[in-house]
Amino acid sequence: MAHSKTRTNDGKITYPPGVKEISDKISKEEMVRRLKMVVKTFMDMDQDSEEEKELYLNLALHLASDFFLKHPDKDVRLLVACCLADIFRIYAPEAPYTSPDKLKASTDSENCQD
Numbered sequence: 001m002a003h004s005k006t007r008t009n010d011g012k013i014t015y016p017p018g019v020k021e022i023s024d025k026i027s028k029e030e031m032v033r034r035l036k037m038v039v040k041t042f043m044d045m046d047q048d049s050e051e052e053k054e055l056y057l058n059l060a061l062h063l064a065s066d067f068f069l070k071h072p073d074k075d076v077r078l079l080v081a082c083c084l085a086d087i088f089r090i091y092a093p094e095a096p097y098t099s100p101d102k103l104k105a106s107t108d109s110e111n112c113q114d
Contacts, residue, residue, distance in 0.1 A: 013058045016041040022062070028073050035079035038063070042086035053090060060087045060096045 015021065019037045026034070038059070045052055060083075062068075068080040087096060 011058065013062050014055050015059060016056075024067060028076065032073075032075050032079060035076065035083070039079055039082045039086070042083050042090065045086070045090050047090055047092065049090075057096055060091075063087070064097055 013021075016038060019034050019041075022031060022034050022038070041056075045056075063080050063083050064087075068076065071077050071080070
């Protein structure tokens with residue numbers, strides 16, 4: 001399976017096949033399109049998929065950043081919330097987020113409101 005970036009051990013973000021970088025350098029429409037593809041990837045992942053869990057760890061951490069959690073667009077926040085819900089399912093019982101503040105921010109219902 002080909003991936004857009006290298007493995008997480010070097011600190012780089014690995015995106016699913018066909019998904020380019022998700023950052024503030026793209027339009028909201030393109031961000032939504034790319035996030036939908038990431039949602040699909042995380043939805044299809046099993047808890048037993050240790051290789052994929054390691055591969056996408058930095059992406060999971062990237063999506064939990066304030067840029068996404070406090071994004072002004074509600075569609076972006078909703079898609080990120082969907083990703084985070086699946087991330088919690090995939091990594092359970094361990095959470096990929098170790099900071100209590102990050103954990104609280106990722107589950108704060110205000111992030112989904114307009």
